[in-house]
Amino acid sequence: MNQDVQQWIENHHVKHQPFCAYIYDLTGLSRHVETMLEAIPQDTHLFYAIKANPDRKIIETLLPVVDGFEVASIGELEKVRSVSEEVPVLFGGPGKKEYELEAALQKGVAYIHVESLLELQRLIHIARNMDTQVSVLLRINLQTNALPTTPISMAGQPSPFGMDEQLIGEALSLIRSHENKHVHFRGFHFHSLSNNMHADWHIEMIRLYIQKVEGWKKKFNVPVHVLNAGGGFGVSYDENPDFDWKQFMSLLHKEGILDRLEGTKLFFEPGRWLVANYGYYAAEVIDIKKSMEQHFAIVRGGTHHHRLPASWGHDHPFSIVSVEEWEYPFERPEITSGEVSIVGELCTPKDRLHTNAIIQKLRVGDVVVLEKSGAYSWSISHHDFLDHRRPDFYYMEEEMNYG
Template identity: 60%
Template sequence: MNPKVKEWIHVLQEQSSEPLCAYIYDLEGLQKHVQGIIKALPVSTSLFYAIKANPDPKMIQALLPLVRGFEVASIGELNKVREVSESVPILFGGPGKKDDELEMAIRKKVTYLHIESLLELKKVIRLAKREQQPTQVLLRMNLRTNTLPHTKITMGGRPSPFGMDEYLIEDALSLLKEKENTHAHLCGFHFHSLSNNLQAALHVEMIHYYLQKVDEWKKRYGLDIQVINAGGGFGVSYDDTPEFDWECFTSLLAQSEQVQSLGNTQLFFEPGRFLVADYGYYVAEVIDLKLSQDQYFAIIRGGTHHNRLPASWGHNHPFCIVPQERWLYPFERPEITKKGVTIVGELCTPKDCLHSNALVERLRVGDTLIFKKSGAYCWTISHHDFLGHPHPKFYYITEGNHDEKSNDSFQILNG
């Protein structure tokens, strides 16, 4: 964690009498992290950022000069990227694209359109011809296999709303070869079978399986394949499980004969969580401590309406405590020492829990909690307006501004 995060927290609390509740995004750290990721990639591979993990415009802007492009899953996300850049390459995925979304994607010249069904392919062929716009498509395939790594979220290798079963490939190719199709061009295949995989070696095996299948299809159907999009799914650990070993992953890829023999075919990756999770922090002040039937509860200014990930995934979100000495009341300050405490939010529901029975050395009302790994799938998946509590504020660490202590140094965007 960037040590400046804690310094900022002290400054922010000193400047306001309201309980602190904010997101802090370390854009400087994020850029260094992604530079290292890209540097380790072997030849013929490219990195895209899946903005569903965090579509904050400042994150998109920070990654713009580093990644090959962005993956989006809606017109809303497409517009967010185009507001930052009119020319950066875009991959457009998602299983439920509506007619106006497909039309807009074609008009805005997305680089590759992921096709999720035969019906969607028929619509794209028709719209591309009507718009007289050459449209490059990647067929998203759901492979029939039991060799995928096991994760909490699986989107392939089993019955799924995502992609087309591989037995439909001949039907898809037939549609693309029909004389009515004048503007939709097959450029390759898209695979995205799982999310948050922590096993680097198994991830390589999965990619080898993708490459094997594409090689079979190339030979069987005489295909010229320019792109194989292997998706994302690189995991982030929220407990003591070892993190995804990127160095191991890229080393195994570089040694792979299948990767080395790609020739002019490009291998794409489109991670989201793996890029940004560690560079966002959700910070919330403790506003009450209470004991109920032998269980301590710490109530924070905030909760799952700001950071729904722990409730959604059913995990205890990692956090640390930043002690604050300010106490403005004439009565005793509540505190606990060496106790187990459950961290809950301000909502009127028992589901508003971010960490159960955490052992703390010392915790007081007025101290601030930093929930680490809050850069991905935390703010944007949350039910922001439930009960009408104010949104958190947003702060950004960028190169050159994080050593300052005045509020003028902060780039602030109100939630």
């Protein structure tokens, strides 16, 4: 665990108020993305998919370093626009409503990812009525078994995401129609998988995308200005390593893949891989009990704050910050050299963060810190279940200025 985070928790622990907070390392996040950009090739652009974590401070931190943001709702678009009116925004999502398309045009998105023929027809109708120009990327669900398999696959199989590649011709005919003067085809969008750990798999996927686009350019006689390859770069929540970005960039150069783009811009829109390692969820142990030879540590918090472990079915990695103060006149419960399940304060057995963790020492009053909690943690959680108090939010910034 980041030693600055541990020191911060030790300094801000308040007696009689069980500690429960998200802590975001904004300095580390900014440096991480700057390092990513050092390896990125020319005509390759990095967007942040804010669905991973739409916290305003994170958007503000990333604004100077990324090329733009990807959003999947008007609510997310409004969050980005509240930070910047000019930054390029990609607007995706399989269920765009008419009012969302209207708002997207009003707020000046750079590209809309069109996911169905009906959505394209709606957009043409709306843009004509508003007399507004808009650029689109067609999101394609490739019909192939050549895509890598990850726990969440979003293409290569029946899917609500994107349109089948057999519909490209019909989509382009709608755009080329004499009735359409406002919606302009700029390229293709793919997002086939989530949380891929293997750089070589990602290379093969990009190679397949380019091969497909090369064929479509010839078949339909269209210029392709943008190939959006989505995100899907993986973060490991066990002993396995995360996706290796430097290896991926190196392979892009070595394999000659970029040379085949011939002036087409390559977009990436990761979310998890940017922010996951720069967020921490810290919750104080409020009770330890033994039930039928199993130990449980109950924390002030749980899956209503941090739903990712329950959602993905994994044991979340954590560290322990020891708190020495104990003011009660009775014995302090503790576990030494044993197994314990870290559970939350909810009235459900599914409120588990880690099952049968092996620990050296854990006491009531210590703080359990769930690492890698910067993505898909707070924002996907069922905050209002049982109406417990929400966690605090703190931000570590340059020169250790905390807020």
